[in-house]
Amino acid sequence: MIQTKRENETATLMNEVALGDHIRQRTARIAVIGQGYVGLPLAVALARAGFRATGLDTDPDRVNNLNAGLPHTPDVTGEELLEVRQQGRYAATGDLAVLADSDIVVICVPTPLRKSKDPDISFILAAASAVATHFRSGQMVILESTTYPGTTEEILLPLFATRGARVGENLFLAFSPERIDPANRVYKLQDIPKIVGGVTPACTRLAGLFYRQIVNRIIEVSSPKVAELAKLYENVFRNVNIALANELAIMCRQLRVNTREVIEAAATKPFGFLPFYPGPGTGGHCIPVDPNYLAWKMRLNGYEARFIRLADEINRSMPAYVVDLIAEALNQRSAAPVPQRGPCPYPRRGI
Ligand SMILES: NC(=O)c1ccc[n+]([C@@H]2O[C@H](COP(=O)([O-])OP(=O)(O)OC[C@H]3O[C@@H](n4cnc5c(N)ncnc54)[C@H](O)[C@@H]3O)[C@@H](O)[C@H]2O)c1
Numbered sequence: 001m002i003q004t005k006r007e008n009e010t011a012t013l014m015n016e017v018a019l020g021d022h023i024r025q026r027t028a029r030i031a032v033i034g035q036g037y038v039g040l041p042l043a044v045a046l047a048r049a050g051f052r053a054t055g056l057d058t059d060p061d062r063v064n065n066l067n068a069g070l071p072h073t074p075d076v077t078g079e080e081l082l083e084v085r086q087q088g089r090y091a092a093t094g095d096l097a098v099l100a101d102s103d104i105v106v107i108c109v110p111t112p113l114r115k116s117k118d119p120d121i122s123f124i125l126a127a128a129s130a131v132a133t134h135f136r137s138g139q140m141v142i143l144e145s146t147t148y149p150g151t152t153e154e155i156l157l158p159l160f161a162t163r164g165a166r167v168g169e170n171l172f173l174a175f176s177p178e179r180i181d182p183a184n185r186v187y188k189l190q191d192i193p194k195i196v197g198g199v200t201p202a203c204t205r206l207a208g209l210f211y212r213q214i215v216n217r218i219i220e221v222s223s224p225k226v227a228e229l230a231k232l233y234e235n236v237f238r239n240v241n242i243a244l245a246n247e248l249a250i251m252c253r254q255l256r257v258n259t260r261e262v263i264e265a266a267a268t269k270p271f272g273f274l275p276f277y278p279g280p281g282t283g284g285h286c287i288p289v290d291p292n293y294l295a296w297k298m299r300l301n302g303y304e305a306r307f308i309r310l311a312d313e314i315n316r317s318m319p320a321y322v323v324d325l326i327a328e329a330l331n332q333r334s335a336a337p338v339p340q341r342g343p344c345p346y347p348r349r350g351i
Contacts, residue, residue: 012169015138016202019172022103023209026050031102033127035062035092038144038178039108041075041189045214047089048080054102055092066092074183099134104210107131108144108178112289119148119293121155132159140172140206143224146231146290148297151175152224153199168200174207175224177231193217197227235290236308241276242287243311246318249278280322282315 022028028051032043035055046053057063065072069082084090099105109123124145131141141160143152152175157167165171176196180189194215198204208218221227245263252259259278267275282288291312295305 008169012202015170016172016206019103019138019140019206020209023206023213026213028103028210029101030054030104030106031056031098032106032108033057033131034108034110034123034145035059035066036108036110037073037075037182038180039106040066040071040073041180042106042108042144042178042214043090044076044080044084045189047084047087049214051089051213053084053090054098055090056094056096056098057092058094060094063092063094075180075188096130096134099131100136102139104140104142105131106142106144111145111147111293113292117292118296121147121151124151125155128156128159132163132165135160135163135165135171137165137170140174140203140210142174142176142207142210144176144178146177146235146286146293147228148293149225149228149232150297151228152197157199168198168202172198172200172203172206173224174198174203175227176207176211177227179231179234190215193219195219195221195227195230197221197224199224229294232290232294235287236294236311238276239282239287239291239315240307240311241274242278242282243314245276246278246314250321278318280319288312288315 019028026049030043030046030051030053032039032046032053033056035043035057039055039057043053043055055063055066057066062072066081067085069078069085071078071081081090107124107127109127111124112120114120124143124147128141128143141156143156152173157173160167160171160173167173174196176194179192179194181187181192192215194211194217196204196207196211196218197220198207204220208220212218221230245259248262249259252262263275263277266273291305291308295308298305
């Protein structure tokens with residue numbers, strides 16, 4: 001029994017050392033599943049750092065375009081893509097067979113909402129099941145898609161366990177949220193600190209070592225759940241503060257005060273305040289979606305996430321509110337009245 005435990009420990013250490021060496025020497029072969037706004041910049045950054053990266057995608061048009069050197073995101077230029085293609089360091093494919101040849105697999109697939117506003121993790125399930133089917137001993141799998149706390153350990157881990165994987169021994173599994181802001185010229189992939197939470201300390205160490213090759217600062221946390229929740233908290237923080245700014249705008253209109261003037265005056269405080277601005281949209285497709293992942297998980301735990309619900313309600317009412325303001329303004333200037341929309345839940349005194 002003691003012998004078996006010792007043998008296991010030795011095998012585990014050898015797996016960790018072997019993959020660590022592959023990462024340091026940049027000989028590790030990498031597959032990035034999902035070549036969208038998140039997966040493509042990641043695969044290209046890895047290729048530019050000297051790794052051989054394959055971008056897996058289920059969309060054949062996307063695969064063909066990428067192989068022809070035609071990126072779809074502002075974060076990768078055509079020149080960068082062609083360069084890594086010509087160096088043989090990047091290729092896109094729809095062929096899952098590449099998974100068995102990969103030392104590291106990173107999953108960057110979409111995480112939308114169902115009509116009921118419940119999480120739709122079907123893309124994660126499809127991608128992770130494919131990786132588990134092709135699992136081989138010594139691989140590292142990292143989930144980057146934004147998702148509810150518990151996904152890595154409750155959903156991914158069992159898929160691999162049924163294939164004979166022993167986490168921290170012959171499988172290294174971690175969650176590392178992507179925080180990219182597409183088209184942001186100041187903060188690019190390498191400038192945004194990467195949070196890493198592995199299922200075991202060895203998983204965290206290896207995932208941290210991996211991202212250190214392309215990102216300047218790594219923050220190792222104690223579990224995948226902490227990393228999953230940290231990402232959601234960032235987006236909840238933005239959604240709630242945008243909702244607060246929207247409500248401030250509604251109140252300013254009633255008080256006949258200029259909203260921007262108020263926010264900009266408050267923002268002169270050198271600490272303890274962060275300015276957010278009102279408007280009809282929340283600026284991106286993640287912010288209105290992701291908080292619902294946390295609210296859903298909390299409902300399963302019998303807890304109603306009130307800030308998330310209220311922020312969602314206020315932000316979703318803003319497009320109609322702004323349309324009403326525009327209609328009102330047009331009516332004031334024109335003889336022919338513009339029809340008003342249906343009832344607005346907030347007092348119509350302008351933004
Ligand atoms: N876009 C952002 O600014 C941003 C920022 C941070 C985090 N995220 C999160 O990252 C994840 C990915 O977002 P995105 O914006 O890159 O999505 P995207 O829609 O731009 O790209 C997703 C890609 O995955 C492919 N895909 C779907 N299922 C697949 C499968 N089973 N196998 C292979 N490919 C598959 C799609 O064809 C598509 O090309 C989401 O969870 C999102 O919330 C996005």
